Amino acid sequence: MKPSTISDNFPDTPSKRNNASKARLLLERLSAHRAPATLMEVCGTHTVALFTTGVRAALPECVRVISGPGCPVCVTPLETIEKAIGFAHRKDTVLFCFGDMLRIPGVHETLESARAHRGARVKLMYSPLEAIEYARREPDQSLVLFGTGFETTIPIFASVLMRAREDNLRNIFLLSAFKSIPPAIKALLSAGDSAVDGFLLPGHVSSVIGVEPYGFIAGEYHLPGVIAGFEAADMIEGILLLLRMIDSRQPEIKNQYTRFVPPEGNPRARAMIDTVFVSRDTDWRGLGTIHNSGFALRDDFRRFDADQLMDFEIPPVQEPADCICGEVIRGRRTPVDCTLYGRSCTPSHPIGPCMVSSEGTCAAFYKYSR
C-alpha cells in the first residue's frame, strides 16, 4: 500500500510511525468482513485519498464506499457559476477564486476560457487573505471573492471579512456559495432514496464543527457515522468502526480523527462564522434547495455582498443533457452509469461538474479506476 501524501507531511508524530503497521493490521480485520454494506463519504479529500492510498482497492467486495455531496465544485449551482463569470467580465472588477472552480463549464464559457479569450479578470488564490493585500494596492478595483467550500473554509473568509472591516476596505466583495455539510446529509436521509448504511464523516470540516452536529444521523436515522482522517490507517479504521456498528445495530457517531478533531471542534472559528454569517436556505447543484444549509452575510457585513455590483444579466441556465451528476452525488448511481462518462466527458473536456475538480467523483473514477 502506498503511503498517503498527507502522512508524508507528518514527519515525527506517533501516528506516522505506526501508520503502516496499523493500516496492515486493520486491513486484515477488514478483509474478514462478509456482510454487504454501503458507506458514504462526504468529503472530496476522502474521495481522492481512498483511491491514492490504495484503501478502496483493498476493501472486500461486499463493502462499497460511495461519494456524496462533498465536492464544492460539484454542488455549486450553474447560476452561481454564471454570476462569477459575470463579475469577472465586469468593468474594473477582478474575481478571486480557488483553482478548481476555473474549469466548470458555464452556459457559454468557463472562467478559464473567459480569462484566456475574452479578457475576463480572474485571479487564482491559495488563500483569500491575498485579497486584503490586493484590495489595498488597487483601491480603484472591485475585488469579488468567489466563496466556495464547506465549514473548513468558511471561517477563513469570515476572518478575511472581519479584517477588511477593521481596515475599512471598501472594495472587497463576497459571492457566497458556501455550504454546510450536515444539512446535506440530512436532506439525503430524509429523501430516503439513498441506500446508505453508514457515513464516513469529513475530518477537516469536523475539525471546525465538532461531533455534535452529526447527532441526528444516529439519533433520528439510526445509522452510524465515524469522523475519519485521511491516512490509510485512519480511513480503514473508520470503515471498520462503521462496519462494527452496523453489525451490532448500535449506531453512534464516533470520532476516529481525535488528533485534529476535538469533540467541540473549533469554537473560536465557529464564533467567527456566526459573527459574519447567518444561515439561509441554499441551492445545491444536483440536490436542490436545502433548508439552512447556506451562509448569508449578516446586516453588519452586508456591505461586502457582491450582489450589489450586479449590473449584468445572467443567461438562462440549463443542466447539461444526459449528465447524471445529481444521481451520482446522491449515491444512487455511479459515474460508469453515465453514457457520457469517458466518451464525451473526460477531465480534459468535462461536461458535468463532477468531472471538473480532481475531487469530483467522476474525475476521481476516471483518473484512478480505469
Place this chain on the structure above:
Amino acid sequence: MCLALPGKIKEILDDRQALVDFMGVEKKVSLDLIEKCQVGDYVIVHAGFAINTLNREDARETIDYFRQLSGHSL
C-alpha cells in the same frame, strides 16, 4: 477543497501569524482562527490558516485506543 496539511510552528510572527514548517517548506500561516498555540505545536493548515492544533495526548490516545481495539501491541 478542504484539503488541509499538518505543519509545525517554527516561529510566532506579529499580526496573528506564524512561520510553519511543512516537511522543510516554510510558509506564513494565519493564526486568527485558533485560540492559543506555541512554537513546536503542530497545526493543521487550510488555505493559509491554521484551523486547529494537534493535541499530542490525543494522538497517543488514538494509538492506545487502537491497541485495545486490536488486542495487539504495535
